[in-house]
Amino acid sequence: MVRVNANWRARRWNQETPTPDADLHHQRHHTPDENDPARLDDRLIVLKALMTLPVRQRQVVVLRFFDDLSVDAVADVMGCSTGTVKSQSAKGLTKLRQALEATEPDRTSTR
Numbered sequence: 760m761v762r763v764n765a766n767w768r769a770r771r772w773n774q775e776t777p778t779p780d781a782d783l784h785h786q787r788h789h790t791p792d793e794n795d796p797a798r799l800d801d802r803l804i805v806l807k808a809l810m811t812l813p814v815r816q817r818q819v820v821v822l823r824f825f826d827d828l829s830v831d832a833v834a835d836v837m838g839c840s841t842g843t844v845k846s847q848s849a850k851g852l853t854k855l856r857q858a859l860e861a862t863e864p865d866r867t868s869t870r
Contacts, residue, residue, distance in 0.1 A: 808858035816851030823848055 809817055815837075822833045823844070830848075834841045 804859065804862055808855055808862065811858045812851050812854055816847050816854065819844055819847040820851040820855060 809820065812820065818837060819833060822828045822836060823830070828836070830841050830844050833844045837844065
């Protein structure tokens with residue numbers, strides 16, 4: 760708390776004024792349209808890529824990243840260890856990335 764107060768006083772002394780962040784403002788006040796055709800196309804592409812995964816990897820990816828469950832929660836739901844969830848997640852994401860790159864190589868970025 761002391762540092763926050765000291766930083767605030769130093770900024771005031773140097774006459775700094777905060778500026779609004781345009782991206783943050785846009786994210787807060789812009790609600791994406793669920794019926795946007797581009798968004799629908801992206802969902803269909805991801806769904807099609809998900810269907811290429813083996814069942815167990817698909818379950819882990821959906822539970823972890825679409826349902827936002829923790830590794831422990833996914834392990835409890837699937838009845839396996841956390842290590843299995845982590846390995847299946849890594850393998851599933853790699854295969855999903857490859858499937859998405861195969862469908863649209865111009866829209867995906869390489870690492």
